[in-house]
Amino acid sequence: MNPGKVDRQPAYILHARPYRETSLLLEILTPDHGRLGLVARGARRPRAELRGLLLPFQPLTLSWFGKNEVRTLHAADWQGGVRQLAGLPLICGFYLNELLMHLLVREDPHRDIWRCYDRTVRGLAAGEPPGALLRRFELALVGHLGYAPTLDEDEDGAAVDAARWYVCQPGQRPAPDRGFEPDNHQAIVSGATLLAMAADDFSAEQTRRESRGLLRLMLEALLEPDVRLASRELLQSLAPQVEQEPE
Numbered sequence: 015m016n017p018g019k020v021d022r023q024p025a026y027i028l029h030a031r032p033y034r035e036t037s038l039l040l041e042i043l044t045p046d047h048g049r050l051g052l053v054a055r056g057a058r059r060p061r062a063e064l065r066g067l068l069l070p071f072q073p074l075t076l077s078w079f080g081k082n083e084v085r086t087l088h089a090a091d092w093q094g095g096v097r098q099l100a101g102l103p104l105i106c107g108f109y110l111n112e113l114l115m116h117l118l119v120r121e122d123p124h125r126d127i128w129r130c131y132d133r134t135v136r137g138l139a140a141g142e143p144p145g146a147l148l149r150r151f152e153l154a155l156v157g158h159l160g161y162a163p164t165l166d167e168d169e170d171g172a173a174v175d176a177a178r179w180y181v182c183q184p185g186q187r188p189a190p191d192r193g194f195e196p197d198n199h200q201a202i203v204s205g206a207t208l209l210a211m212a213a214d215d216f217s218a219e220q221t222r223r224e225s226r227g228l229l230r231l232m233l234e235a236l237l238e239p240d241v242r243l244a245s246r247e248l249l250q251s252l253a254p255q256v257e258q259e260p261e
Contacts, residue, residue, distance in 0.1 A: 019079040036055075039054075070107065074090055110135070
């Protein structure tokens with residue numbers, strides 16, 4: 015019996031890179047084991063059974079063994095039902111993966127994050143509006159990591175007013191806007207957007223636009239100072255397309 019053996023765990027591949035001559039080093043996301051490192055021995059050989067299976071944004075079940083920091087992949091099965099991402103949805107998918115690679119520590123399970131990632135990937139593959147999917151994922155990720163502030167009450171405990179504007183910054187409740195110029199760590203957000211975010215409603219274009227800036231501040235507060243997400247920079251250059259509703 016192999017030590018540390020795990021059979022048929024649902025998984026997504028977050029990152030893969032060549033290892034030695036014929037193998038791959040994988041970073042995966044699972045519901046029960048969190049983010050995990052695996053080595054797929056021989057997966058780069060031309061006739062390897064795993065070669066066409068170990069793809070990002072595809073639901074898999076993986077089996078592995080070992081007790082070291084990087085386990086050894088034993089078997090992989092494709093679960094199907096999700097189209098391969100391409101174009102803008104593919105860039106959005108890489109953005110999700112970059113966030114998880116930087117914000118999740120290994121072997122720290124987050125079932126809620128797993129479920130949110132799975133929903134988001136399937137939504138991207140199904141052609142759902144990417145702006146709403148990304149904002150919902152970002153807010154859920156910050157919340158599940160324990161850093162999302164209360165959005166429907168201000169700093170004094172009063173209910174947020176949809177008709178007012180608020181100064182928002184990471185880790186603090188919204189403060190009513192009193193006309194001061196915000197600094198680089200603050201965002202001016204309408205009460206209507208804060209209430210929509212609290213209700214998980216990103217259907218309005220204004221909500222998606224305003225929440226994008228606020229959520230970026232929240233995520234930057236969690237990321238290491240020198241981290242630059244290549245996929246985010248590309249998405250920023252495509253911002254109008256990200257927010258555009260599909261025809």
